Amino acid sequence: MARPKNDTFLRALLRQPVAYTPVWLMRQAGRYLPEYCETRKRAGSFLALCKSPQLACEVTLQPLARYDLDAAILFSDILTVPDAMGLGLYFAEGEGPKFERPLREEWEIRNLAVPDPNVELRYVIDAVAEIRRALDGSVPLIGFSGSPYTLACYMIEGGASDDFRRIKTMLYSRPDLLHHVLDVTAQAVTAYLNAQIEAGAQAVQIFDTWGGSLSHAAYREFSLAYMTKIIAGLKRSHDGERIPVIVFTKGGGLWLEDIAASGCDAVGLDWSIDIGQARARVGSKVALQGNLDPSVLFGGSEVVAREARRVLDSFGPGSGHVFNLGHGISQFTPPEAVTALVETVHAASRAAHRPESKG
Ligand code: CP3
Secondary structure (H helix, E strand, O other): OOOOOOOHHHHHHOOOOOOOOOEOOOOOOOOOOHHHHHHHHHHOOHHHHHHOHHHHHHHHHHHHHHOOOOOEEOOOOOOHHHHHHHHOEEEEOOOEEEEOOOOOOHHHHHOOOOOOOOOOOHHHHHHHHHHHHHHOOOOOEEEEEEOHHHHHHHHHHOEOOOOOHHHHHHHHHOHHHHHHHHHHHHHHHHHHHHHHHHHOOOEEEEEEOOHHHOOHHHHHHHHHHHHHHHHHOOOOEEOOEEOOEEEEEOOOHHHHHHHHOOOOOEEEOOOOOOHHHHHHHHOOOOEEEEEEOHHHHHOOHHHHHHHHHHHHHHHOOOOOEEEEEOOOOOOOOOHHHHHHHHHHHHHHHHHHHOHHHOO
16 A cells, blocks of 8 residues: 555645644754764764665654654755765765865856766665665655755855855856756756655655745746746656645745745745745645744743644644644754654644534
8 A cells, every 4th residue: 555554744735634733843863863873873974874775764763763753754965966966975074065076167067967866866765665665654755855946055155155155146147057057956856856756755845945045036037947847847646646745945935825836735834934824825725834943942841832832723723734843953952842842733733623623
């Protein structure tokens, strides 16, 4: 059977009736868990962890062993795609991700090629298949990729950036060159996500972490247009089941209607928008995912419960909500705060999903 035993997450993404609001957390496997730090130490580095399907599978399952989460997310990184394009990904201690060969010259950009995901990214595809086997139909597995614009930020800046000076200089002085980078990257992402779907990913999320740094017009031309193109090229069903697509643009709250028209099934929200207002704007077209401020998890279990209920109450009754944080979980999160969060979301949402209170 292709359907997992707990299909609440998939049903909520498709706005079908559910018994409670499903929850998973962006970056749910990571440094806030001592068992993750232990496995990473054994692997030698974060990249070695990503490149071993066995260890990636082990780490994917760690948060599910601790918490009653409604979905697993593939353990990997968005930057494996530019790495497979030959840019040479590495992590400098305390400095985040970097590329040995960032895109600086026009000839480097003209030479970019679409990698074959089943060859250059084989280790990710093998991890997807291995995780599906290990999950044994318990909860659905989410595959993911970065958006072309977010990937291009790292490919052109060479690492993290405060002001995105290089990519924005290209955007305004050589838009043709940036469009070429985005076009090749969008083709790479489409092939990569389709390979994850074929290997067993049951939903996919596009992480557009830096789309929100663009102007109103530039967001549409340089980020949303390429995500729309990717979505149009994705396999939308596999094994007879629909594969929902989630688009998460951090800082995209002002542009919800346009994001909802991209062809996605669900829109991820950061914590700056009220989810009830977002629902009033686009809730008849797409499901919503979010949107607790990750810092709430520093406030103690009572505050966690209160703020989680605030998000649930704001969304209101009925299906179409996947509970999540508004961005990835912090490495400084006390693990027990997540227990309080998951328990509250499940318990407090059941009443809102009883048949008589359907919205
Ligand atoms: O959600 C999950 O649990 C799946 C795993 C996942 C990781 N990165 C693991 C990771 C996912 C979905 C990502 C996505 C990702 N990676 C994004 C988009 C989402 C976002 O957070 O905005 C971005 C921008 C990246 C690039 C990246 N990778 C950065 C900026 C960093 C350093 C940040 C930091 O916390 O130091 C990474 C490293 C990274 N990716 C870690 C993990 C668990 C920490 C690595 C470690 O163990 O040291």
